Amino acid sequence: MRFGFDIDDTLINLREHAFHIYNKKLNQNISLEIFNELKTVEIHEAFSLTSEQGGQMWNSLLEEIYFTNCPAFEGAIEFINELQKEGHEIFYITSRPKNYCPRTRQWVVEQGFPVVDANFYCGMQDDEKIHIIKELKLDYYFDDKPAVLNTLTDIPTKIYVKDQSYNQHVNIPRVKSWVDFKLQ
Numbered sequence: 195m196r197f198g199f200d201i202d203d204t205l206i207n208l209r210e211h212a213f214h215i216y217n218k219k220l221n222q223n224i225s226l227e228i229f230n231e232l233k234t235v236e237i238h239e240a241f242s243l244t245s246e247q248g249g250q251m252w253n254s255l256l257e258e259i260y261f262t263n264c265p266a267f268e269g270a271i272e273f274i275n276e277l278q279k280e281g282h283e284i285f286y287i288t289s290r291p292k293n294y295c296p297r298t299r300q301w302v303v304e305q306g307f308p309v310v311d312a313n314f315y316c317g318m319q320d321d322e323k324i325h326i327i328k329e330l331k332l333d334y335y336f337d338d339k340p341a342v343l344n345t346l347t348d349i350p351t352k353i354y355v356k357d358q359s360y361n362q363h364v365n366i367p368r369v370k371s372w373v374d375f376k377l378q
């Protein structure tokens with residue numbers, strides 16, 4: 195079967211990684227408890243930044259956020275390697291900016307995710323993911339972001355949401371943890 199995955203905050207814990215970097219850069223010590231309560235994909239509210247300041251901060255730290263030691267969610271690498279071993283096809287679909295795509299693919303490989311170059315899709319807008327998912331005729335697709343998931347109704351692909359504080363209102367099957375996740 196054909197499995198598609200978003201990367202950031204679906205397979206890797208990017209927001210939390212960025213949260214630690216923000217704390218360091220801003221000389222703050224905001225607790226993870228506050229992070230875990232955030233109802234937005236963006237994290238600037240935890241630091242009392244405006245969305246403009248938050249956007250600037252995020253963009254200025256993008257290299258560091260993307261290419262340092264952001265951890266994968268526990269079990270994610272193993273889950274995907276297991277799928278590959280079973281003979282399934284793995285696709286990655288990430289809306290990271292185009293200029294970061296080659297390094298992102300390399301970084302994902304280095305973390306231990308199985309990557310077939312031709313199956314690595316990067317640099318689209320969030321709302322363009324649906325076209326790729328349709329064209330690829332994916333059997334399963336996993337993402338965390340409500341703005342993406344909301345475009346994916348009415349397609350035959352089975353969609354799962356990776357559980358996050360900002361997507362609790364999304365009413366589709368949920369991946370709470372990759373460690374004990376089973377396909378329905």
Ligand SMILES: [Mg+2]
Pocket residue numbers: 200201202203204337338339
């Ligand atoms: Mg994501």
